Amino acid sequence: MISFVLSLIALVLGYLFYGRLVERVFGPDDRVTPAVAKADGLDYIVLPSWKIFMIQFLNIAGTGPIFGAIMGAKFGPVAYLWIVLGCIFAGATHDYLSGMLSMRHDGASLPELIGKYLGKTTKGIMLIFTVLLLIMVGTVFVYSPAEILHTMGGDTMMWVGIIFCYYVIATMLPIDKIIGKIYPLFAFSLLFMAGALMVWLFIHWPTVPEVWNTFYNLGAATHPDTWKDNIFPALFITIACGAISGFHATQSPLMARCVKSEKMGRPIFYGAMITEGIVALIWATVSAWFFYGNPAPGYTLIEQATAGFHTSAPAVVNLVCNEWLGVVGAILAMLGVVAAPITSGDTAFRSARLIVAEWLKMNQRPIPKRLLICIPLFAISIAMLVWQIENPDGFNTIWQYFGWSNQALSVFTLWTITVYLVRNNKCFWLTLIPAMFMTTVCSTYFFVSKQFLGLGNDGYPYGMVCLGVAIVWFVLWYRKNNNLKQ
16 A cells, blocks of 8 residues: 555645645735625625635535545556646645635636636636536435435435435525534544545555556456546546546635635635545545455455446445444444535535526525525426436436536636636646646547547547647737737
């Protein structure tokens, strides 16, 4: 587990040093924040910094750093490199700057920020895109926890109904009523689960593949007949929340409306993403043992009931928590796994409501106006959920589209921040390089993946063309911007 230990150290050092550099480039000051200037008792409310951190962590986490890391671990230890480098230089930078940019613009939502810096046309497209992504998040994060709760009793559809009822209540109430009171407890459950698993790993020290010994697609090497995904770009889509996720930029404004001082931004936004990266590392290591460990991989424990390498992520979570953590630990761990997606789904709908309200310029104080926006959002989600349940491969299909949409949103967020940094004479390379990389990832995936154009290896040159177009566009815009300043 040397790769795992070095990766943990790298994430901590990334927060201490690179996080401070990013903070210095942005330059937080003592100006009045939206939480104070626009306090309304509903969405703009000053909350304690520790509580905001826990809520932010829970909002951005969901099952992403767990399920994504489990599926990404099938590629082998190369997943460590993406989690560490992606989290420090792309994901945490993306989360911090998007949250601070929202704070600087009176708590503006992501589409509003995109419109301000990338133009009204882009804003209109991304408004629809963002709302659909948030609905997908809510839908995906309904069924997976319902299936887990079903194992404890009751029917799956009963739990789906209960979760949807909770969504309606939590989306409508002021942010400090449910989210501010119980979300820190759920965040603790998720952190406890990760911490307990890390302790188990250090005690037992299982033998898992190391980066320097296995720097190739381990899934393709060990299961050539069934594993067809290439590291690039599939790995960077599969592991999203543990490295970089556009969904986070829709959640950061929720907390940007609750922060009392800009100087609290780095531990809240950058720190929450680094914490999520640590959770992803832990689950990637657990999964490395599960799929490739010596002397025997973990899936041999349940091979009678599952297909081994093709074991679903929830099945891995169930097995590991029950086998490693005992009854009490398993209950707390499962609470974290269940609560995390439900709470992310609820804040996804809340973000969607606020984005639509901001676009329609609709005051959200009156309850009927909140319902006017919420009901159509939930109706679309229910229709999507029904299709997902009736289609045998529905969950995987929606998850794959969600994964790509999620990363595509991060592309637009990174370009938005880059334009902001250029206009304010700040070091724009911090986001320009991640923006170009993620542009290449998402465009290449669009061309090669069977979920989209399905060109296979023939699609890779088109991804490089998109990168070239992005570079030319930026250079031309940059020169024009400098000429205007002169």
